[in-house]
Amino acid sequence: MYSFELDESPVRKIVIAGNWKMFKTQVESQEFLKGFLPTLEDTPQDREVVLCVPFTDLNVLSKSLHGSRVQLGAQNVHWEDSGPYTGEISGPMLQEIGVRYVIVGHSERRQYFGETDETVNLRLKAAQKHGLIPILCVGETKQQRDAGETESLIISQLETDLVNIDQGNLVIAYEPIWAIGTGDTCEASEANRVIGVIRKQLKNPDVPIQYGGSVKPNNIDEIMAQPEIDGVLVGGASLEPASFARIVNYK
Numbered sequence: 001m002y003s004f005e006l007d008e009s010p011v012r013k014i015v016i017a018g019n020w021k022m023f024k025t026q027v028e029s030q031e032f033l034k035g036f037l038p039t040l041e042d043t044p045q046d047r048e049v050v051l052c053v054p055f056t057d058l059n060v061l062s063k064s065l066h067g068s069r070v071q072l073g074a075q076n077v078h079w080e081d082s083g084p085y086t087g088e089i090s091g092p093m094l095q096e097i098g099v100r101y102v103i104v105g106h107s108e109r110r111q112y113f114g115e116t117d118e119t120v121n122l123r124l125k126a127a128q129k130h131g132l133i134p135i136l137c138v139g140e141t142k143q144q145r146d147a148g149e150t151e152s153l154i155i156s157q158l159e160t161d162l163v164n165i166d167q168g169n170l171v172i173a174y175e176p177i178w179a180i181g182t183g184d185t186c187e188a189s190e191a192n193r194v195i196g197v198i199r200k201q202l203k204n205p206d207v208p209i210q211y212g213g214s215v216k217p218n219n220i221d222e223i224m225a226q227p228e229i230d231g232v233l234v235g236g237a238s239l240e241p242a243s244f245a246r247i248v249n250y251k
């Protein structure tokens, strides 16, 4: 069984993505690249490296990343192509400036900005319609974990989020909310187990599934050694060139 999985797994893409959240002005983003881009010289080619940056940084980074191996990502996308939606950004706007990935349904959007599984589903469809690869975030709170609801919660998120979504053009990130920004990383073996549960829910078992939540230079090697984990979505540790470089260049 295990060797069967090993034979099958090379088709799964490895995606190492930084989520800058609401950090870095344009000037700061350029400073970051000066330190970060030179560290990618020996990074194995089979790893996709992505930076998901604030909307205001996208245009300038699109130019600075041109010719580099780093893919540009946004952190949200609206479901309409255009319209009276103050404060929102659409798929065509992202696509036109060279954005390749977009985070959808991050727990901070769900928690602070009223994102629901229904709106997550609409945003996923819009991303795919415009040739963007969505990174769908799912994960449980501490309370849900303590109540033994981790699996049922994630299964219910996926059921709604993935209605009519092309699973050939998708990344999923398992981000337990209690592990985000807390330094309280989920045990690598437990993240591996939950990601296995997620994979069983999918029609396409080759969807890359990342782990996110307090990923750091000192735990990346153990996380990436897990057979089910196809990459990471990194918050705080993606803000410093040296720490994100160590993560991207995991052993």
Ligand SMILES: O=C(CO)COP(=O)(O)O
Residues within 6 Å of the ligand: 019, 106, 175, 179, 180, 181, 182, 183, 212, 213, 214, 215, 233, 234, 235, 236, 237
């Ligand atoms: O939310 C996250 C990535 O999307 C994780 O954030 P931290 O890596 O800062 O815990």
